Amino acid sequence: MQNTDLTVDNEARARGRIQRANSLAGHVYEAIFAQLMSLRIVPGSRITVDNLVKEFNVSHTPIREALGRLEGEGLVLKTHLIGYRAAPQITRRRFDELYELRLMLEPAAAAKATATMDGERLAALQAAAGVMARRVGKDERLRYSNFARQDAIFHDKIVEFAQNELIRETLNHQHTHFHIFRLMYHSRVTEEALDEHEAILAAFAAGDPDAAEKAMRAHIENSRDRLLPAFE
């Protein structure tokens, strides 16, 4: 009996260790992500593992794990023998191309998604929009990076509901939201987008595909215009 108890105890302890390690890695990842999104880590700059180890007072493992995950998200580049650096800012040309692509795909996807919208899907979109609106915590950088992530989820879900996986993959592959939110760290980027998301949600709720298409087009055009000054 005692042996079994001990085994259970050891397993629980091991589980606890794994959970702590997981939550530590997740915490470190979120913190570096927030620094990248809010430009505290400057686009194109070198990222030194040893500096992050000191800053977060953790071992190399969670730092390397976080950087590997960020590399997969296109935010960090790794060069053999040189190390890590933050992905450079997208160029003006790339920006124009990205918005041209979005304007071709996303308004049409919004119209199409209207037909498949049900209570559950609408609730999922409203949840993403709700997280963006929440002003919790004092850390503005964390709030900004959360907003960027939720915005990516919000737009991805709409394309998912439009049921064209190729369009979804194409847009996901660009890591659009992570790049555009790094162009400018400013509250205007987030505040105005919230109202535009509301207009998209209202069109979905009304089951009006034309209004959804229009609202999405307006949102993407406004987003483009808000970020253009970053290139001046």
Ligand SMILES: [Zn+2]
């Ligand atoms: Zn948006």
